[in-house]
Amino acid sequence: MEKYQLFLAKTASQQIDSIQSYNIDGIKVWLKKASKRHPKWLYMLATWATRLFNVQLLTPVPNYGGAASIQCEAARIESLAAIGVHVPKVLAVSDQGLLIQDIASDDHQLMQLDQTLAIAEDFNRRFTLFKKAAEEIKKIHLHNGYLSEAFGRNILVDRDLNISFIDFETDPITVLDLATCQARDWLCFLFSTAFRFQEHERPQVEQYINQLLHDQPTSLYQLSKLGRRFGWLNKVKVEKTGNDGKRMKIFLMLLQGLKV
Ligand SMILES: Nc1ncnc2c1ncn2[C@@H]1O[C@H](COP(=O)(O)OP(=O)(O)O)[C@@H](O)[C@H]1O
Numbered sequence: 367m368e369k370y371q372l373f374l375a376k377t378a379s380q381q382i383d384s385i386q387s388y389n390i391d392g393i394k395v396w397l398k399k400a401s402k403r404h405p406k407w408l409y410m411l412a413t414w415a416t417r418l419f420n421v422q423l424l425t426p427v428p429n430y431g432g433a434a435s436i437q438c439e440a441a442r443i444e445s446l447a448a449i450g451v452h453v454p455k456v457l458a459v460s461d462q463g464l465l466i467q468d469i470a471s472d473d474h475q476l477m478q479l480d481q482t483l484a485i486a487e488d489f490n491r492r493f494t495l496f497k498k499a500a501e502e503i504k505k506i507h508l509h510n511g512y513l514s515e516a517f518g519r520n521i522l523v524d525r526d527l528n529i530s531f532i533d534f535e536t537d538p539i540t541v542l543d544l545a546t547c548q549a550r551d552w553l554c555f556l557f558s559t560a561f562r563f564q565e566h567e568r569p570q571v572e573q574y575i576n577q578l579l580h581d582q583p584t585s586l587y588q589l590s591k592l593g594r595r596f597g598w599l600n601k602v603k604v605e606k607t608g609n610d611g612k613r614m615k616i617f618l619m620l621l622q623g624l625k626v
């Protein structure tokens with residue numbers, strides 16, 4: 367058996383965490399273990415809420431868990447790599463897990479976009495990081511691609527601001543059309559990043575997104591529809607419900623500033 371396949375077969379069943387890194391002959395690798403699926407009732411509740419509010423964009427994407435999500439991740443990595451997206455190299459796949467290579471090239475330290483935005487105090491630095499990631503997402507869309515869970519924690523950035531994408535256990539195209547999958551990427555991305563900008567910084571971010579998406583009318587339309595449908599949350603002072611509420615408020619204000 368090939369060395370990576372052998373390592374995966376030996377290690378997956380002993381690994382406790384769902385993801386862990388190892389070193390194999392000087393190569394850093396990550397083993398993702400087949401995990402349990404999300405509770406079915408939660409999925410049903412979210413589907414029901416999506417229909418009630420008539421916002422297709424919020425349709426929950428099922429995570430089947432186990433071997434199915436492992437196979438899904440391997441296949442999605444291959445198809446994204448084929449259109450030039452920077453994703454991890456798949457070393458071995460089995461029903462028990464997935465072995466992928468660390469995305470960092472040698473001395474390039476990687477961080478989640480989430481963390482880099484959190485620690486960067488300077489607006490220009492945060493805005494540059496934000497724009498770099500947004501440009502990469504748009505490039506993927508121009509190649510008729512889409513991501514899975516395009517949150518800041520699944521976008522990795524290195525010292526030279528190279529952007530990579532990880533975490534593909536789900537495939538939104540199984541429940542949404544391509545245009546909605548792409549709008550959903552913006553939803554995940556903006557929801558997880560907009561709150562890193564202060565109120566006085568938001569106009570610039572808003573203007574940038576309006577420009578970036580001016581030739582992506584479906585994404586703009588779906589995002590702004592979401593902003594209109596849930597605008598009332600800000601009227602009832604959703605920000606008073608804690609950090610998630612604050613995050614929601616800033617996100618909704620950004621959506622409301624989009625011009626369709
Ligand atoms: N190929 C990789 N290269 C570098 N870091 C990785 C890689 N895969 C996973 N990681 C690290 O592990 C974390 C969790 O991986 P992820 O695939 O997002 O799993 P989960 O489904 O648990 O969110 C990532 O945020 C990243 O820090």
Ligand SMILES: [Mg+2]
Nearest residue numbers: 519520532533
């Ligand atoms: Mg993740």
